[in-house]
Amino acid sequence: MGGLYLVADINEKEGCHYLGRLEDGKIKLEEVYRFEIKQIQKNGNEMWDLKYIFEQIKAGIANCRKIGKLPVLVSIAACDDLFVLLDQDNKVIDDMIFNLDELKNPETFKNEYLPYIKQAKCFLMLADYFCFLLTGRMQCNCTYLIPGGLVTKDTLNWNEEIIEKMGLNKSQFPPVSRPGNVIGNLTLEITDEIGYDFILMETLSRQTAASIFKSAENSIGKENENIQDTDQTQQTDRISIPDELKIIIGCLCILFIISHELKDMDAAIETIRKYLLSQ
Numbered sequence: 001m002g003g004l005y006l007v008a009d010i011n012e013k014e015g016c017h018y019l020g021r022l023e024d025g026k027i028k029l030e031e032v033y034r035f036e037i038k039q040i041q042k043n044g045n046e047m048w049d050l051k052y053i054f055e056q057i058k059a060g061i062a063n064c065r066k067i068g069k070l071p072v073l074v075s076i077a078a079c080d081d082l083f084v085l086l087d088q089d090n091k092v093i094d095d096m097i098f099n100l101d102e103l104k105n106p107e108t109f110k111n112e113y114l115p116y117i118k119q120a121k122c123f124l125m126l127a128d129y130f131c132f133l134l135t136g137r138m139q140c141n142c143t144y145l146i147p148g149g150l151v152t153k154d155t156l157n158w159n160e161e162i163i164e165k166m167g168l169n170k171s172q173f174p175p176v177s178r179p180g181n182v183i184g185n186l187t188l189e190i191t192d193e194i195g196y197d198f199i200l201m202e203t204l205s206r207q208t209a210a211s212i213f214k215s216a217e218n219s220i221g222k223e224n225e226n227i228q229d230t231d232q233t234q235q236t237d238r239i240s241i242p243d244e245l246k247i248i249i250g251c252l253c254i255l256f257i258i259s260h261e262l263k264d265m266d267a268a269i270e271t272i273r274k275y276l277l278s279q
Helices: 050-066 100-104 106-112 114-119 126-135 160-165 188-194 206-224 229-238 243-258 265-278
Strands: 005-010 014-023 026-036 039-042 045-048 073-077 082-086 122-125 182-185 199-201
Touching: 005 050, 005 126, 005 243, 014 050, 014 243, 026 050, 026 243, 026 265, 050 126, 050 188, 073 126, 073 243, 082 114, 082 126, 100 106, 106 114, 106 160, 122 126, 126 182, 126 188, 126 199, 199 243, 206 243, 206 265, 243 265
Parallel strands: 005 073, 073 199
Antiparallel strands: 005 014, 014 026, 039 045, 082 122, 182 199
């Protein structure tokens, strides 16, 4: 049996923690924690309760210790399009969460949110913000940034034209990181609170993780083209997997590769394929 790896996945409605491992070349999953996203009323608006969500992320991690199954690597995935601006004290300004869609016209974003921009010290995607709270280290996962054009795909450099139009400057944006990069260990304070330490890794955006899973699904679909219609229908029904598990499994594949339990992404896709066929 290989090591245990934990992925916490946060979507618009809930968060879930799954432990994963490789056993005889097959992915094994175990849900260890789940919580609903909590909203708060602030300034007449309904907003995410970020403090509560972070407490739940920690609770899910701590639960692994309670059940005696400690992960060696942990990753966090969160809503792809959401980001925050931090003030000089590294607090989310007014608990406000922004959407990357608003940056399609960065000058309009600047005009609408100028009071926030004037207070901003740092930009972080939501997943990167939760990682920062755990480790004290700031970096931005490129898989969240490339689709919206905030970083260039080839060089992974920040798009300074968009940043300038937002009313910010490049110094307010942390280094861009790739999936598989080490973020760091927990802070001493968080380690004491959770009860153990581990390495937090960059994984994938939810969309990118799902696309890896889709590659495995497509390979099965091509095989099914040579199967009789009745058999094909049964096969399709048999591999119907909830979207949240597609995210979890895609993210876990990065951790499997980092730990050398899988050689590369092709091996990861083949492992997902075997998982689908076993369902």
